[in-house]
Amino acid sequence: MHNELTQKDLQLMREELDYRRVQLRPKLLEAVKEARAFGDLSENFEYKAAKQEKNRNESRIRFLENMIKTAVVIADHSGADTVGLYDRVTVYLEEDDETEVYQIVTTMRQDALHGLVSKESPMGKALLGRRVGDRPYVQVNEQYGYYVEVRFIEKGTDDGSVPLNRF
DSSP states (O other): OOEEEOHHHHHHHHHHHHIIIIIIHHHHHHHHHHHHTTSOGGGOHHHHHHHHHHHHHHHHHHHHHHHHHTEEEOOOOOOTTSOOTTOEEEEEETTTTEEEEEEEEOGGGOBGGGTEEETTSHHHHHHTTOOTTOOOEEEOSSSOEEEEEEEEEEOOOOOSOSOOOOO
16 A cells, blocks of 8 residues: 655655654663663553653654655645645535535645545545535445535645644
8 A cells, every 4th residue: 555645744754753763762762771770660660651652652663664665755736726735625514504624635644623634534535626616525434425515725835834643
């Protein structure tokens, strides 16, 4: 499987990877060593916490390495009047009689609670390539979907202001 990422995604992931390898890893290893010196490891909370943090860092390093290795670089080729990557889209949710604003991003930067929807999400798929006035159908699953109306498109760029996802 390939991960569709922008050049900026890759740059941010490489920067985080360098930070985690060069700066954070030695600090965490030292913290584990110090905590180990406190004595009995079976009741040593500091040791367990330091070890857990070190393992979390190593896991994130492996994740980033895998994402970079399997990445396919994509770019936005949308027209001036169609929804593309990093555009902010104002949509009217007919079912709820509400207006929402979403920004279409890659999966490495999605955060639905803050209006950042992945281009692979049901909403992202439905909106990409649409124009103002279009009424795409958002297919959530096999049993449920709903219509939205595109009200406004604010063209955006991948300026790096949207952070990478954490775990």
